[in-house]
Amino acid sequence: xxxxxxxxxxxxxxxxxHAAVDLARRAExxxxxxxxxxxxxxxxxxxxxxxTLDELEDLERKARAVxxxxxxxxxxxxxEVPPGTRTCLGLGPAPxxxxxxxxxxxxxx
Amino acid sequence: xxxxxxxxxxxxxxxxxHAAVDLARRAExxxxxxxxxxxxxxxxxxxxxxxTLDELEDLERKARAVxxxxxxxxxxxxxEVPPGTRTCLGLGPAPxxxxxxxxxxxxxx
Numbered sequence: 001x002x003x004x005x006x007x008x009x010x011x012x013x014x015x016x017x018h019a020a021v022d023l024a025r026r027a028e029x030x031x032x033x034x035x036x037x038x039x040x041x042x043x044x045x046x047x048x049x050x051x052t053l054d055e056l057e058d059l060e061r062k063a064r065a066v067x068x069x070x071x072x073x074x075x076x077x078x079x080e081v082p083p084g085t086r087t088c089l090g091l092g093p094a095p096x097x098x099x100x101x102x103x104x105x106x107x108x109x
Numbered sequence: 110x111x112x113x114x115x116x117x118x119x120x121x122x123x124x125x126x127h128a129a130v131d132l133a134r135r136a137e138x139x140x141x142x143x144x145x146x147x148x149x150x151x152x153x154x155x156x157x158x159x160x161t162l163d164e165l166e167d168l169e170r171k172a173r174a175v176x177x178x179x180x181x182x183x184x185x186x187x188x189e190v191p192p193g194t195r196t197c198l199g200l201g202p203a204p205x206x207x208x209x210x211x212x213x214x215x216x217x218x
Contacts, residue, residue, distance in 0.1 A: 001122075009118040010156035010218030013110075016122035017129035017154050024130045025137075042185060045126050047119035076151060109119030 001088045001109050002056060003049035011080050012088075012109065015073045016047055019090025022071040027093050030069075038093040048106040056089045062102045068094045110197045110218050111165060112158035120189050121197075121218065124182045125156055128199025131180040136202055139178075147202040157215040165198045171211045177203045 001012055024043075028035040038044070050056050060070050071090040077083030092099060110121055133152075137144040147153070159165050172179050180199040186192030201208060 001119075008217065009121050010110075010158070012118050013122040013125035013156045013218065014154040017126040017156075018152060020126035021129050021133045021152065025133070028134075043127060043130065045123040047122045047126075049119070108117065109122065 001047060001049045002051075002053060002086075003109065004051050005081060005085070005087060007080055007087065015075065015087045016045075016090075018073045019071045019088055020045060022073075023069055023090045023092060026069060026071075034093070046103075047109045048103055049109040050106060053086060056086065059091070059102060060089055063091050066098055066102065068092060068098055068102065110156060110158045111160075111162060111195075112218065113160050114190060114194070114196060116189055116196065120184075124184065124196045125154075125199075127182045128180045128197055129154060131182075132178055132199045132201060135178060135180075143202070153202075155212075156218045157212055158218040159215060162195060165195065168200070168211060169198055172200050175207055175211065177201060177207055177211065 001015065007015070024035070027038070050059065063070050068091050072086055073088045073090065075081050075083070075085050075087045077085060081087065091103065110124065116124070133144070136147070159168065169179050177200050181195055182197045182199065184190050184194050184196045186194060190196065200212065
């Protein structure tokens, strides 16, 4: 999540849920076995924050370079941010061995 | 969401995302056409809060009585709440005409 947007908790949660649903659907159709491993393991989700859009774009590049699925969330902008604002980036599901080098230094939201 | 649990924004977002993924998967297998309508319409998600678990259980009864799908989220309790705590209840997807009478009086999270 872009922490500097200072979204309300509910708005932030909706953005994260958009990314999660998108990534889960893609994972299930792309690799059902990997999806089931993630699902059976409690569908772990960790919500982290960055300070700027640049940081998020940098994360996307790093994730793609190692084959982690990514999903941008753009807000329709009806309430808290201008239309089309990129509010968050979803990554995964992926094993910790892939994710940790990309996201391990970020703070929790 | 149970507002009285005072979860961090990130923790709350993860709980909401659990409910969203669960409900989206069930909707897609149960009624692909209704799911596509929701998906194409921007996959709208609204995050609301109640004050107590009793209120959430009451919402579940009301939702089920009119055929709205429901999904409980229990937290594994590794960090902010005891293991097995019911943190939130997901409802839908469903048309506004069904949801509004059940959730219309609640505050946004």
